[in-house]
Amino acid sequence: MSDHDDKQPENDPQLADKIKDSARQIWLAGLGAFTKAEEDTGKLFDRLVQEGEQLETRTRGAVEKQIRTVEDRVGEVRERATGTWDRLEHMFDQRVSGALRRLGIHRREEIESLEHRIEALESELARLRGDAEANDEEE
Structure with a gap:
């Protein structure tokens, strides 16, 4: 074995x-x-x-x-x-x-333009009135 x-x-x-x-x-x-x-x-x-x-x-x-x-x-x-x-x-x-x-x-520009024209006319009218008054006083 x-x-x-x-x-x-x-x-x-x-x-x-x-x-x-x-x-x-x-x-x-x-x-x-x-x-x-x-x-x-x-x-x-x-x-x-x-x-x-x-x-x-x-x-x-x-x-x-x-x-x-x-x-x-x-x-x-x-x-x-x-x-x-x-x-x-x-x-x-x-x-x-x-x-x-x-x-x-009217537009604003148009209104402003008219306002300027009115102011110019008022100035001219005042000048003309002033000239007329001065002429009346001279007479």
């Missing part, structure tokens, strides 16, 4: 050494894989950061371009709206002035 026990795999010293060597190689391969993965992760992280920066730069440029486009369009719309508003205001003024004229109501 002892011959038979020596041939059992559990009792084979070479087999035990082979298993130990295999286990050690597996362990070392695992450590190597872990180290490689750690190195690759660092490189991958750096590469991802670099790609992110490039994407941010491209995106920022596109966003700024879109902002400029929107600002230009807003400016154009504002100019058109201002022009339209000015035309509308001018039309409104003309129509109100026409309606007031038809009703016999």
